[in-house]
Amino acid sequence: MTAQPGRAPVAQEDLDAVERQLGRIPRGVVEVSHRCPCGEPDVLRTLPRLPDGTPFPTSFYATCPRLTGAISTLESQGVMREMSDRLEQDDDLAARYAAAHDDYLTRRSELGQVDEIDGISAGGMPTRVKCLHVLVAHSLSVGPGVNPLGDEALDLLPDWWATHPCPELAEDDEQ
Template sequence: MSEAHDSTSVSAADLEAVERQLGRPPRGVAGVAHRCPCGEPDVVRTEPRLPDGTPFPTTFYATCPRLTGAISTLETGGLMREMSARLEDDAMLRAAYERAHERYLASRAELGDVPEIDGISAGGMPTRVKCLHVLVAHSLAEGPGVNPLGDEALALLDEWWTPTSCAQQHAAEDAQAQR
């Protein structure tokens, strides 16, 4: 799998890919935080305040439908409940998850200060697991070792980008549309 990427900019092609993935125009994209092995964005870094003024705490947002579908399968299997229970019983895991929460807040603070969401990260951090999508996106964006539960969930995912990469599928759809 590819490494986490610097998310200082975003190209028009990246925005088009994210729009295709989401089925709507993306909002507040600050950059591509991670790319799928096929080269398409799969996690974007989002401004803490959307263009319409809405506070948005989800700094790392998974966009690839294959990735989000795979994560949803984990969620429906009860993994969030299991992870939340482990947080109650495991002091070392709880401390690591707290550090992930602090790192998430620091990453968002690099993009700006939004008082309405001060101290609020995402995904249920630091006390519970509410959204695996956010935790996996955080792990992909910032790399292994930052979010222990995001890393665990990521390790449970199949290779969502196979057997046909998103880029290959998009090219085939474009060719079909031009016929």
């Protein structure tokens, strides 16, 4: 992976770990923006335009199968609908979520401008919740207090790494 100006290239061992997680070669990786407590990458920061030219609005991309599985469980439990309903009724929450949208766009623009996705963030921001994976990845990457609904979803997650740490999964795959 080619380094962005002012950034070190992503370590090959991290790219290899993500390839195991995704079952494919990762594309457009700029950095590992968060690590699972087990030490493996669990969120990547990606270019807004993939190497093949495809616009890619998902700057913060969750890769750990245990994390994404736990988030999918929340989605199946109706958490997104409940959050979207609250956005319509809670002006303060809506304002903080709109600020998270602005933060997402600002951070993505640091990596380049892509006209096709200008003003479009991800996850349904700023008016609805359409993908908890993006919101959690944003919260993990930038820390608490930036994306209120990402923070809430993160608080609802179990310790996805606790029962079978990711490095053990990699060892199982090699056998």
